[in-house]
Amino acid sequence: MANWIKIIEAEDIPEMGSRKVVIGEEEIALFKTRDGSIFAINNVCPHKQGKLSEGLVHENVVTCPLHNWDVDLATGEALGNDSGCTNVYESKVENGFLYLNY
Amino acid sequence: MKEKLVVIGNGMSGLRTIEDLFDITKDKYDITIFGEEPHLNYNRIMLSYLLSGEKTFEDTIINHQTWYDEHNITLHKGDAAVSIDKEAKTVTSRNGIILEYDKLLIATGSRAFVPPTKGSDLENVIGFRTKLDSDTILELISKDKTAVVVGGGLLGLEAAYGIAMHGIKTILVHRSGSIMSQQLDSTGGKLLQKNLESYGIEFKLNTTIEEIHGDKEVEKVSFTDGSEVSSNIVVFATGIKPEITLAKEAGIDTKKGILVNDHLQTSDENIFAIGECCEHSGNTYGLVAPLYEQAKYCAKKLAGKDSDGYSGSTLSTRLKISGVDLFSAGDYMGDETTEELILLDEKVGIYKKLVIYDNKIIGTVLYGDTADASWYLKLLKEQTDISDLRTKILFGKSALSGDTGHGGDDVSAMDDDEEICGCNGVTKGFVVNAIKEQDLKTLGEVKTCTKAGASCGSCLGIVEQILVNTLGDEYNDTVEGICDCCNVGHKEIKDTINTNDFNNVYEVFKKLDWKTEDGCAKCRPAINYYLLVKYNDDKYKNDKRSALVNDRVFANIQKDGTYSVVPRIWGGLTSPQELKDMADIAVKYDVPTVKFTGGQRLDMLGVKKEQLEPMWKDLNDAGFVSGQAYAKGLRTVKTCVGNQWCRFGTQDSMQMGVDIEKLTWGSWTPHKYKIAVSGCPRNCAEATIKDFGIIGVDSGWEIHVAGNGGIKVRVTDFLCKVETDEELFEYTKAYMQFYREDAYYLERTAHWIERVGLEYVKEVMFDDEKRKMYAASFDESQRSAQVDPWAKSIEDGYTKEFSPIVIDTENLPNYQAKETV
Numbered sequence: 001m002a003n004w005i006k007i008i009e010a011e012d013i014p015e016m017g018s019r020k021v022v023i024g025e026e027e028i029a030l031f032k033t034r035d036g037s038i039f040a041i042n043n044v045c046p047h048k049q050g051k052l053s054e055g056l057v058h059e060n061v062v063t064c065p066l067h068n069w070d071v072d073l074a075t076g077e078a079l080g081n082d083s084g085c086t087n088v089y090e091s092k093v094e095n096g097f098l099y100l101n102y
Numbered sequence: 103m104k105e106k107l108v109v110i111g112n113g114m115s116g117l118r119t120i121e122d123l124f125d126i127t128k129d130k131y132d133i134t135i136f137g138e139e140p141h142l143n144y145n146r147i148m149l150s151y152l153l154s155g156e157k158t159f160e161d162t163i164i165n166h167q168t169w170y171d172e173h174n175i176t177l178h179k180g181d182a183a184v185s186i187d188k189e190a191k192t193v194t195s196r197n198g199i200i201l202e203y204d205k206l207l208i209a210t211g212s213r214a215f216v217p218p219t220k221g222s223d224l225e226n227v228i229g230f231r232t233k234l235d236s237d238t239i240l241e242l243i244s245k246d247k248t249a250v251v252v253g254g255g256l257l258g259l260e261a262a263y264g265i266a267m268h269g270i271k272t273i274l275v276h277r278s279g280s281i282m283s284q285q286l287d288s289t290g291g292k293l294l295q296k297n298l299e300s301y302g303i304e305f306k307l308n309t310t311i312e313e314i315h316g317d318k319e320v321e322k323v324s325f326t327d328g329s330e331v332s333s334n335i336v337v338f339a340t341g342i343k344p345e346i347t348l349a350k351e352a353g354i355d356t357k358k359g360i361l362v363n364d365h366l367q368t369s370d371e372n373i374f375a376i377g378e379c380c381e382h383s384g385n386t387y388g389l390v391a392p393l394y395e396q397a398k399y400c401a402k403k404l405a406g407k408d409s410d411g412y413s414g415s416t417l418s419t420r421l422k423i424s425g426v427d428l429f430s431a432g433d434y435m436g437d438e439t440t441e442e443l444i445l446l447d448e449k450v451g452i453y454k455k456l457v458i459y460d461n462k463i464i465g466t467v468l469y470g471d472t473a474d475a476s477w478y479l480k481l482l483k484e485q486t487d488i489s490d491l492r493t494k495i496l497f498g499k500s501a502l503s504g505d506t507g508h509g510g511d512d513v514s515a516m517d518d519d520e521e522i523c524g525c526n527g528v529t530k531g532f533v534v535n536a537i538k539e540q541d542l543k544t545l546g547e548v549k550t551c552t553k554a555g556a557s558c559g560s561c562l563g564i565v566e567q568i569l570v571n572t573l574g575d576e577y578n579d580t581v582e583g584i585c586d587c588c589n590v591g592h593k594e595i596k597d598t599i600n601t602n603d604f605n606n607v608y609e610v611f612k613k614l615d616w617k618t619e620d621g622c623a624k625c626r627p628a629i630n631y632y633l634l635v636k637y638n639d640d641k642y643k644n645d646k647r648s649a650l651v652n653d654r655v656f657a658n659i660q661k662d663g664t665y666s667v668v669p670r671i672w673g674g675l676t677s678p679q680e681l682k683d684m685a686d687i688a689v690k691y692d693v694p695t696v697k698f699t700g701g702q703r704l705d706m707l708g709v710k711k712e713q714l715e716p717m718w719k720d721l722n723d724a725g726f727v728s729g730q731a732y733a734k735g736l737r738t739v740k741t742c743v744g745n746q747w748c749r750f751g752t753q754d755s756m757q758m759g760v761d762i763e764k765l766t767w768g769s770w771t772p773h774k775y776k777i778a779v780s781g782c783p784r785n786c787a788e789a790t791i792k793d794f795g796i797i798g799v800d801s802g803w804e805i806h807v808a809g810n811g812g813i814k815v816r817v818t819d820f821l822c823k824v825e826t827d828e829e830l831f832e833y834t835k836a837y838m839q840f841y842r843e844d845a846y847y848l849e850r851t852a853h854w855i856e857r858v859g860l861e862y863v864k865e866v867m868f869d870d871e872k873r874k875m876y877a878a879s880f881d882e883s884q885r886s887a888q889v890d891p892w893a894k895s896i897e898d899g900y901t902k903e904f905s906p907i908v909i910d911t912e913n914l915p916n917y918q919a920k921e922t923v
Binding site for chain 2: 005007008012014015016017019020021022023024027033034048050051054055056057059060061063065066068070080081
């Protein structure tokens with residue numbers, strides 16, 4: 001069952017940038033791409049736990065700030081020759097607010 | 103609708119053209135290939151290994167059936183094209199297939215050339231060009247018969263070696279007095295011959311075949327020196343002739359080969375020719391590197407893109423015989439106008455020759471030690487002035503400056519288990535195997551598949567050498583794209599940016615045909631940098647979203663995602679009050695680790711991102727600005743005590759350090775930039791391993807440049823001595839500005855100088871007008887750069903996004919939205 005949690009106003013996420021959400025012990029990184037799409041992904045790189053929220057965004061990919069792994073924002077999968085996966089979360093925007101299915 | 107491209111020839115150059123074409127466009131053509139041989143595209147260069155049994159045929163296949171299938175290419179294996187009708191634009195094959203084309207590519211290669219010889223029409227007299235030839239040789243050779251190979255060129259020697267490796271008595275006849283006379287001078291030839299004799303090859307020089315005797319098959323061979331031998335096989339490797347029959351019969355212009363222009367077009371604009379069958383500016387080529395170069399230009403034209411066109415190739419050769427290191431390139435013979443630098447040790451079997459004209463290398467022969475082949479080839483291709491190097495150049499790059507760390511490593515001397523990439527723990531053996539097993543051809547491929555050089559990149563030179571040593575003349579050292587998003591190098595990008603106007607990085611991507619919309623973590627910061635250099639940051643707004651984390655957050659990220667904060671301490675000079683203020687702030691924010699850095703600063707580590715804003719504010723209030731310890735720009739100016747206190751001091755290095763730091767702080771450069779000022783030649787500030795080192799002497803200041811204390815220590819080069827402070831400031835500014843504009847993004851001064859040469863930098867620095875111009879440009883850009891990024895990002899509200907959004911888990915239901923599904 002979907003459990004939608006209201007997070008922030010969507011426009012508070014910078015374009016080509018990110019925000020970090022803390023829910024209990026868990027961190028989720030929110031990203032907004034150049035076309036305005038929003039992605040939510042577990043803020044842990046599958047490689048060495050780098051904080052993906054600090055990475056550089058290009059198309060639907062974030063490059064981890066620690067060792068440059070590329071992670072697909074839609075699937076959480078590491079790209080290229082690296083392998084590993086991190087959780088992704090469903091998100092939606094309603095009346096300007098971003099909700100996460102958590 | 104797609105156009106029809108028909109390719110005649112299923113060999114290396116034709117297929118490389120198609121691969122290059124696919125890199126540009128996959129949708130333009132429906133492709134059909136006719137291949138006379140009944141095989142997939144295989145690596146003809148590897149034939150010698152096939153013959154010697156060091157490789158299987160499977161190893162030599164370049165394009166597998168899946169590749170043809172994936173790209174919807176129709177391949178007619180074992181069916182040769184027999185005629186071209188250029189009026190009707192059709193090709194007819196031996197099996198009767200008639201195909202229409204819009205564009206036709208002739209890549210028919212060459213045939214073995216057999217000089218008129220009595221008995222050469224007998225069975226078992228063969229050339230050595232194809233898989234079939236190799237199979238035939240392997241079938242025929244037998245222990246009780248002698249094999250005869252004609253031709254002491256590259257191919258002949260490889261054939262003789264391949265046969266001798268099976269324990270067969272092999273005679274090699276060569277009509278001139280020295281083997282490989284096309285690629286080697288006589289000294290090199292003799293050394294090589296001696297080595298090959300140890301494999302059991304017997305040489306008959308200045309000799310040709312008188313007659314091949316036999317009824318139907320080869321039985322006996324007699325030579326012009328009067329001797330004869332009982333034999334059952336004669337292999338001719340006496341050269342190749344371009345296969346031009348088809349083109350000639352179709353009425354296309356031919357001479358030695360099929361005549362082509364710089365875009366590889368024949369006399370009929372819809373018909374292209376490439377590879378061994380074509381003739382460009384009077385030259386035909388029989389080596390793979392030039393053919394691959396041609397393929398690039400041919401592919402561009404086929405794709406409908408403009409290019410400068412092919413302008414001929416510098417040839418270099420490597421002999422593919424295990425255990426023999428041989429390399430030659432350019433004009434290795436020289437003439438009365440050239441000089442020669444020679445190193446010869448016959449006993450050890452080392453011979454190096456460089457042919458010099460006008461202080462530049464124009465040719466080289468290396469035998470026994472080819473470790474520096476890629477370096478010499480680079481100097482040759484780039485026409486580098488070697489006057490400064492000539493006393494040491496023969497001893498190789500690593501010998502250039504003894505222990506000071508200028509130059510490279512001897513890759514061939516490394517053991518397989520030696521680690522070459524410290525970042526990713528990759529050994530030499532691992533890279534060599536990956537290159538061979540996965541058929542890697544470019545530095546980029548090696549980087550992705552092995553991770554060697556994929557992190558800090560300092561080992562890339564070694565990785566490239568390994569690639570060159572492993573692949574030999576197959577290695578294509580043409581410009582690679584700066585990342586996977588593009589096919590252009592730094593130079594082309596800079597040129598494009600300098601000659602066009604752009605508002606943002608994305609416009610640059612469009613103009614240069616980027617494969618991605620947004621670029622990636624490699625190219626976007628680079629393009630952003632080049633735009634900044636061109637426009638300064640008052641005319642182009644530095645794009646934070648194109649900067650990597652440290653440059654974006656103005657702090658250094660640590661492994662746990664916290665940051666370090668380093669305030670600027672001018673010239674490394676502080677005061678009790680400053681230290682007290684810093685201590686108070688460190689206590690207030692509960693900083694876990696406080697450490698002095700090598701650059702005489704205080705590093706506060708373990709700061710949470712949300713603490714950055716209040717901490718910066720407190721530091722600003724106490725009079726500090728960012729130390730920019732994260733910047734690709736001026737980091738620190740390190741000083742020694744100097745004559746204010748030191749009994750040996752000759753100059754006031756502390757004050758000079760402060761002045762220089764006030765002058766240069768806030769500036770951004772291609773990579774980090776460190777300065778040091780020592781008060782006397784004892785050099786306690788370690789100025790000789792800095793990007794810019796200043797050393798006080800009695801009569802003024804010495805300027806030393808391009809040092810590096812990092813992974814590979816490099817001692818500075820001495821630039822000049824100045825007498826006044828004003829001169830020193832001018833040089834400081836001009837040198838930094840010139841580096842900023844001339845170097846590639848992420849190229850440290852040490853690497854930059856090694857690439858462009860000290861002379862090049864001196865020419866600009868010693869030209870009064872240019873130096874003043876660069877210094878003025880520096881002043882201009884500093885006007886907008888000397889702003890504290892901490893204060894500015896608080897003021898702009900940028901730091902708001904640093905704080906996390908904390909969801910109260912206790913009250914989660916309050917945040918729950920209405921169910922919409």
